Amino acid sequence: MGLSRKRRRELGRLKRGASELWDDQKDVLEHASKVVREARRQLSNVSREEVAPRVRDAFENRVRPGVESGLEAGRQFADAAGRKVTRDVLPAVSSALGTALAALEVAKSPQVRRALSRVGTASRAVVPAKAAPGPGRYLLIGIGIVAAAGIAYAAWQTLRADDELWVSDELEA
Structure with a gap:
């Protein structure tokens, strides 16, 4: 899968952010x-x-x-x-x-x-204790929502038909 430079930079930033979060947790x-x-x-x-x-x-x-x-x-x-x-x-x-x-x-x-x-996978048989929600959980949920929104926006930009219609109008003229 070939990612654009922009996507690689975004993924790199996300990876650095996760690494910083892990260091903060330690x-x-x-x-x-x-x-x-x-x-x-x-x-x-x-x-x-x-x-x-x-x-x-x-x-x-x-x-x-x-x-x-x-x-x-x-x-x-x-x-x-x-x-x-x-x-x-x-x-x-x-x-x-x-x-x-x-x-x-x-x-x-x-x-x-x-x-x-x-x-x-063997640990899936053990039911872990439910942790109380902390600020880290909400931070990760927020990051996940932003990432999902970014992916949805990129897919929408890629799949929308407006660009093709505009190009084909100029070719006809």
């Missing part, structure tokens, strides 16, 4: 990864500096006096609850953020991208 993923890392670090600091002391203070000032005056079973329950909060809940939140960060890092891995491209 930059966004890198920035999101940095934000998640910083959020994890800040959450760790906040839990160590703010949450853990408050939990300890609440336990010491509110729970322990009632437990000490009450039954031994109440004391054991409160101790276990305090340990659960400081040992299980706070690390679980930090771990969840770490897992999200790891998922972002894996998604950027070239090996993962190559493996997904090799899966190809």
Whole structure:
């Protein structure tokens, strides 16, 4: 198929635009990864500096006096609850953020991208989760509409009969 120079230039511009969009998306993923890392670090600091002391203070000032005056079973329950909060809940939140960060890092891995491209048609059996529409989706839809309009206009210009009628009128005269 022989394309005109104009069409080749347009296709080249479209290809450069898609490449720039892809580079921008990679930059966004890198920035999101940095934000998640910083959020994890800040959450760790906040839990160590703010949450853990408050939990300890609440336990010491509110729970322990009632437990000490009450039954031994109440004391054991409160101790276990305090340990659960400081040992299980706070690390679980930090771990969840770490897992999200790891998922972002894996998604950027070239090996993962190559493996997904090799899966190809076999992945059609898996139904992907529906992503929330973002600005990139609308940008791509807009580019597709403009491209379709350009193709339709080029076809209309190529197939319209006005040019041939005008040329044949001059030849008759």
